Amino acid sequence: MRPDDWHLTEDIDDFLTRAGDFLRSRPALHNTPLTMIEKLRTRGADAYGAEATLFGRLESGGEVRAIFYRPPSHRLTLTPLSPEQADTLAAHLADLGHPLSGVLADHDTATAFTETWQRHTGATPDHSWRGRLYRLGTLTPPQPRPEGQGRVADAQDHEHLIRWCTEFAAAVGETPSLDADSWADSRFADKHFTFWETPDGTPVSMAGSTAMVGGMIRVDPVYTPAHLRGHGYAGAVTVEVSRAALAAGATDVVLFTSPANPTSNAVYQRIGYVPVTDFAGYNFSDDAPEAG
Template sequence: MRPDDWYLTDDLDTFLTRAGAFLRSRPALHTVPLTVTEGLRTRGPQYYGAEAPYFGVLESQGAVRAAYFRTPPYPLNVTPLTAEEADSLAAHLAGLGRTVPGVLGERSTVDALARSWEGRTGTTTTVQQRQRLYRLGTLTFPQPIPEGRPRIADAADREQLVRWYGEFMEAIGESGAERAEGWADARISYGGTTFWETPDGTPVAMAGVTPMVAGQIRVAPVYTPAHLRGRGYAGAVTAEVSRAALAAGAAEVLLFTDLANPTSNALYQRIGYRPVADFAMYDFTATAVL
């Protein structure tokens, strides 16, 4: 596998023409590139940030074997690779002349990529987060269900969505306040966020879903303000959006968890989610423009 087997493009349509069928062939493992490219397609190239995204495709003997993308300021995202393919990607990336601040992907893939990156660039790489991808099996509503009801957020809830999205991003250690308004507008446009609200109509938790692409919907984000946690709101609203995703015709309902949070991992398994694969995010700490 050679570095020049990778094809680089800044054009989303070109990328989807070359890699779209490959991404749809494994919708669970490719849930992030599927949903991110759908967001770029429907909301525009600056949806995730002011700097233009870029994309890559690995082709061998006329077939697509892997793909990556980056939407600055976020890390590179890559589909599963063999160790040989990961080394060829490291060589390819090292020759791009673009910033590569880190990578997110299936764990063995990014572990191999990080080792190759260190060897080729001398950069120190560190694991920032371990994640687990889950797929919904048999949905089970957690008991007891807290008082209240679900409600899909609409335009009147925009300020609440913006505020809670900013709080959620801060809670997970990411900077997202600058795109909270765009996120809220996008979710409102397709009914993509549901509140759990108390009997008096006060929202106490939210769960979002991505648009359905290739038969899959991913639950994200799930957020309860700190002072309202431990009352069953997150479980109830997650179960409700999972039910609605199935009712909408999703063949696969997915979500990611942070493996450092045993509470959320246990909760989602009680609802009926089952592990698919482990993922990891690496930080390439010393990286500048190569």
């Protein structure tokens, strides 16, 4: 695998013309690039700031085999690569002097890339995130079904959504800095939300979902306040959102959960989600020598 098999560009339209079919060929596995690149396409520089996003595609035999994108945060996102391909890309980006703050990919790709990046730059990696990707098989509503019903959130629920998304972010180790002013720039703003409500109309759980891209919808986030857990609300609201995704025509409905959380993994499998593969995120230290 040669470095010049990778084609780099900051032109998102040219990138999608050449790599769009590849991304849509495996919508479940490529769910994060699909949603984030679509966000970049529709919102432009406002999605991440003024600095351009760097895109790359790996071509072999006239076909695209893999892609990456690196937004202004400098956190690289990759589709699956062989160890050789990951090593070649890491060495190539280091030689070109492209700074990276971290990498996100399936576990094997992220690990192989990180090892090479560390060798070439001296960066100290921190294994910052683990996620297990699930894809919906046959949707199976929970039995017994908790009392209540689902309700699509509307404008009157805005403050409630901000509060619960802030609590969710804190619970999963993200920076909980949401308020009315910062909401529009958060990763939650583009989601569609549904509440599970008790018979008296009290929200007890919520689930969000992305817009459909390439036939794929991702359920994210799912949150139940700690004092309301253990009643089946998360499973019920996830079923509601999943059913709506299928009704909208989605061919792939996916979600991530922590491999270390046996409760959430069991809930999703009971309602029909099937594990696909594990993902990993690494942060790279800021005090490493400059790449090059």
